[in-house]
Amino acid sequence: MIQIIPKPTADLVESYQRHCVKNNLTLVGYFSVLAIIVFGLHLIHHLRLGMEIFSASMILYTLLYSFNIIYAVINLLILPKMRDVAALQWLTVVVEMAYPFFMALVFTLLGVIGVTQEGGPVPFVIGMFVISVMLQGHYLALLVLLASCWTLFSLGVFYNVPLQQATSPIMICFTVVLASAVIARLTEKSRVELFLTIEELRKKNQLLIEMSNIDPLTGIYNRKHFLQFLDSEITRARRYNRPMGLLLINVDDLKQINETLGHDVGDQVLVEVANLIKSHQRENDVISRYNSGEFNVLLLETDAAQSIEVAKRIRTIIESHDFSYVGKSVTVSIGHTQYRQQQANKFIESAEKILLESKGLGKNRVTSDSV
Numbered sequence: 001m002i003q004i005i006p007k008p009t010a011d012l013v014e015s016y017q018r019h020c021v022k023n024n025l026t027l028v029g030y031f032s033v034l035a036i037i038v039f040g041l042h043l044i045h046h047l048r049l050g051m052e053i054f055s056a057s058m059i060l061y062t063l064l065y066s067f068n069i070i071y072a073v074i075n076l077l078i079l080p081k082m083r084d085v086a087a088l089q090w091l092t093v094v095v096e097m098a099y100p101f102f103m104a105l106v107f108t109l110l111g112v113i114g115v116t117q118e119g120g121p122v123p124f125v126i127g128m129f130v131i132s133v134m135l136q137g138h139y140l141a142l143l144v145l146l147a148s149c150w151t152l153f154s155l156g157v158f159y160n161v162p163l164q165q166a167t168s169p170i171m172i173c174f175t176v177v178l179a180s181a182v183i184a185r186l187t188e189k190s191r192v193e194l195f196l197t198i199e200e201l202r203k204k205n206q207l208l209i210e211m212s213n214i215d216p217l218t219g220i221y222n223r224k225h226f227l228q229f230l231d232s233e234i235t236r237a238r239r240y241n242r243p244m245g246l247l248l249i250n251v252d253d254l255k256q257i258n259e260t261l262g263h264d265v266g267d268q269v270l271v272e273v274a275n276l277i278k279s280h281q282r283e284n285d286v287i288s289r290y291n292s293g294e295f296n297v298l299l300l301e302t303d304a305a306q307s308i309e310v311a312k313r314i315r316t317i318i319e320s321h322d323f324s325y326v327g328k329s330v331t332v333s334i335g336h337t338q339y340r341q342q343q344a345n346k347f348i349e350s351a352e353k354i355l356l357e358s359k360g361l362g363k364n365r366v367t368s369d370s371v
């Protein structure tokens with residue numbers, strides 16, 4: 001069977017949790033604003049009906065709404081502005097966990113009051129569904145909370161209501177708690193699967209992008225990447241008038257190596273030459289395989305004298321390297337040019353022209369159009 005969804009690794013799980021925290025905080029923030037509006041309407045409703053506003057349930061509602069105001073301020077005004085990462089993480093955990101716990105407690109008490117005053121367990125039912133949405137990504141915490149709320153609710157109802165009247169709301173609320181847990185689990189599972197699939201696709205996409213820029217034989221950048229990179233560097237060099245050199249490096253007599261020793265040996269020579277150039281690369285050099293037997297080095301922030309210096313060093317390193325399996329030393333011809341505010345293709349053409357000159361002059365040499 002093909003496994004489409006990989007087993008989540010620790011970093012994926014962590015990343016998923018971070019994703020949940022972000023979502024939950026936004027949810028908590030907007031839920032708080034909604035609760036404040038509802039509280040206003042609730043209060044107006046009570047006043048218009050001339051109802052007692054200091055009853056036990058009203059005090060609980062007031063407490064619930066006051067907490068919402070504090071949470072709305074923390075979530076929407078304080079957290080987004082915090083710069084201290086450690087403090088932010090700490091406060092985020094407190095807010096994310098404390099809020100549903102507090103809500104659950106208040107809703108449980110409202111549920112008990114509701115049943116005691118024959119209003120029914122509606123607040124408890126609503127509360128449990130709300131916290132199962134809020135605690136997405138923390139299933140264990142949700143289970144603990146649901147179980148504690150139900151136990152608290154049952155004890156409260158038993159204590160205040162005769163057994164006959166208590167059984168029905170307790171059973172209803174048990175079903176609600178069970179349903180909330182199952183729904184939360186199912187939604188979380190599908191969210192995790194979707195998240196992991198997207199994450200996996202994102203990684204594969206990244207890998208494809210990287211692979212499309214890499215030469216499979218030598219593992220260095222390919223021509224496509226070089227041309228893209230050159231475009232952006234030309235814009236920069238023009239804008240800030242920065243010096244930039246280009247070396248075109250061609251392996252001498254590669255055709256002959258291929259013909260006498262085989263294509264595999266030719267491949268090995270190319271890999272080794274690429275590694276030699278790479279191992280002596282400076283921080284600002286960008287190396288790529290430009291053509292079959294040809295490499296180039298783009299030398300950023302480098303003037304003509306420094307570029308020629310680099311070219312000479314590369315030539316010497318390759319000439320003195322031990323290529324004993326070829327039976328003779330492997331050499332390269334290098335053409336050097338400096339950027340002169342021209343178009344990218346003209347810049348490359350200059351390097352190609354000077355490389356041809358290098359070859360014509362007898363190979364294994366550095367030729368420059370800047371001296």
Ligand SMILES: Nc1nc2c(ncn2[C@@H]2O[C@H](COP(=O)(O)OP(=O)(O)OP(=O)(O)O)[C@@H](O)[C@H]2O)c(=O)[nH]1
Nearest residue numbers: 250251252253254255256258263266267292293359
């Ligand atoms: N082994 C190997 N050979 C390649 C590869 N790509 C191209 N070639 C061969 O490399 C040779 C390059 O030849 P050229 O650069 O034209 O000529 P050369 O023999 O190097 O001669 P000069 O450039 O004049 O020194 C050709 O025979 C290509 O077939 C590759 O990936 N691996």
